[in-house]
Amino acid sequence: MKVFDATDVVVIGGGAVGCSIAYHLAKEGIDVILFERGNLASGASGRCGGMVVQLYGRELNIDKTRKRLNLTQLNTHRLLELQDKIGDFEYKQIGSFDIAVSEEEWNSLKKLVEIQHKLGDNEIELLDEKQTREIMPIFGDRTVFGSRYRPSDGNLNPFKLTYLLARAAKKHGAVICTNNKIEEIIEDNGKVIGVRSCIGKTKAKWVVNATNAWASQLTKEVEIIPVREIAMITEALPELRSCPFEARFEGEFAYGTTQTKDGNLLIGGPGLPTGEPGNYNYYDEFIRLSETKRCAEYLCGFFPSLRHVNVIRSWAGTMAFTPDGVPFIGPIPNKEGLLVVAGFADGMADAAAVGELITEYITQVKFISIPMEIFDPGRPCPKIEWPHPYVHETLHEFLAKKYNNLELANKRINQI
Amino acid sequence: MRIFYHPILGKLEEKRKITLEVDGKKIAAYEGEPIAAALLAAGIRVLRMSPKREEPRGVFCAIGRCTDCVMIVDGQPNVRTCVTPARDGMKIQTQKGLGKWAKKL
Known part of the structure; x- marks a missing residue:
């Protein structure tokens, strides 16, 4: 097929980020082919909660606040502009919470907000219990100490965002090729010359690997930490006020909910990897009933009124972190023409801005002010210590500690 | 209307008679039959109004998949x-x- 013989840029991965890159490049008149292994938004983009949270996480790399906010704040502006340009993807800025459920957490949250203010993140607010309950009235009797609140966060419909971006990209001349897995990125003398897929070779000047959790499978140079998460959706409910939130229960796990435009409540939580220790599967797309139950139970402890609400679907998906928590965006050293875009724990909070960044790099025309160097995939990337039980080794240790015994921990992992 | 004798399924099983309250009105029903069946037998065909266009909806698939017959x-x-x-x-x-x-x- 002639169309697939040669092009300027090949984008691998048809999620929100990949489609955004294809759209922004095509808009500048560059020939783009986007390859996707399954269907558009069949990876993390279609499995996420659609929360646009500009800064997730607590103690972990608080020092990198500015770096991450650079990107996500720009993205927030761009999403609003995009919504006028490409169509309605239900983006609403309704704020997001990070809730403290213990005194200890509350104290650390207070300190964090202080640090964040010092780092120039003035938007973040500290709310006490009364204010938190006022904005989010569906809390039950469970003790809430307070929360961290960012009013410009929000949620959107990730399917609509991805498909609208893909449609707009096609309108500008991009080619979208789904159900076509890229087997290999072809190199010649330290220079990338194209990709090989089941329909043959495609020559390209640039290859953008936007496969997030699967990025290290194609580009060995980057280290990605895949994280398996689960999600479920309830029947449509009348509007509950301001819902996107994140909270840690039992001190370690992060859970969240958000309400879609149609009223369905999206609930998400950690799904630990399946398989044996040493051979964990972080890409398991099957969900077990016990996982759904565990996640629902935790959240019902918080919102007792949700006990009567029916869950209509649940699923599992894989997102990814980088070892130091700042995404990889940019060229791989010593591999001319290869760009990597990966390591988003919240792709919706980066998608629009990343498209622009990559386009800027390829066209060499600057129109935004963020320096891309801070996201350089070739940077020294010391592993930070995750407070989450997310990293391969610590996960197992965490469970062992929690259940006081390694054997039980193994059993528990196999159960869920 | 009810079918008391069906050519294949035979005679309608006798069950305890009960009353349901539908929008304040009392209707007769048999215990254990689907609510929708009792409503249809009582001549009630509109079970809900759609959220966007506020159009009437009733029983569609009758096997619990389509959620067109949902009521409070x-x-x-x-x-x-x-x-x-x-x-x-x-x-x-x-x-x-x-x-x-x-x-x-």
């Missing part, structure tokens, strides 16, 4: 009446849009 049953919206057995004294309301929850959410 004893204060809980989105109950699929085609697969929910009728019990004596149930309070059933036509659901308008997403419905009103009796319990505070």
Whole structure:
């Protein structure tokens, strides 16, 4: 097929980020082919909660606040502009919470907000219990100490965002090729010359690997930490006020909910990897009933009124972190023409801005002010210590500690 | 209207007679039959109004998949009446849009 013989840029991965890159490049008149292994938004983009949270996480790399906010704040502006340009993807800025459920957490949250203010993140607010309950009235009797609140966060419909971006990209001349897995990125003398897929070779000047959790499978140079998460959706409910939130229960796990435009409540939580220790599967797309139950139970402890609400679907998906928590965006050293875009724990909070960044790099025309160097995939990337039980080794240790015994921990992992 | 004798299924099994309250009106029903069946027998075909265009909806698939027959049953919206057995004294309301929850959410 002639169309697939040669092009300027090949984008691998048809999620929100990949489609955004294809759209922004095509808009500048560059020939783009986007390859996707399954269907558009069949990876993390279609499995996420659609929360646009500009800064997730607590103690972990608080020092990198500015770096991450650079990107996500720009993205927030761009999403609003995009919504006028490409169509309605239900983006609403309704704020997001990070809730403290213990005194200890509350104290650390207070300190964090202080640090964040010092780092120039003035938007973040500290709310006490009364204010938190006022904005989010569906809390039950469970003790809430307070929360961290960012009013410009929000949620959107990730399917609509991805498909609208893909449609707009096609309108500008991009080619979208789904159900076509890229087997290999072809190199010649330290220079990338194209990709090989089941329909043959495609020559390209640039290859953008936007496969997030699967990025290290194609580009060995980057280290990605895949994280398996689960999600479920309830029947449509009348509007509950301001819902996107994140909270840690039992001190370690992060859970969240958000309400879609149609009223369905999206609930998400950690799904630990399946398989044996040493051979964990972080890409398991099957969900077990016990996982759904565990996640629902935790959240019902918080919102007792949700006990009567029916869950209509649940699923599992894989997102990814980088070892130091700042995404990889940019060229791989010593591999001319290869760009990597990966390591988003919240792709919706980066998608629009990343498209622009990559386009800027390829066209060499600057129109935004963020320096891309801070996201350089070739940077020294010391592993930070995750407070989450997310990293391969610590996960197992965490469970062992929690259940006081390694054997039980193994059993528990196999159960869920 | 009810079919008391069916050429294949035979005679209608006799069950205890009960009453349901539909939008304040009392109707007769048999215990354990789907709520939707009792409503159809009583001539009630509009079970809910759609959320966006507020159009009438009724039984469609009748096997609990399409959720077109959902009503508010004893204060809980989105109950699929085609697969929910009728019990004596149930309070059933036509659901308008997403419905009103009796319990505070």
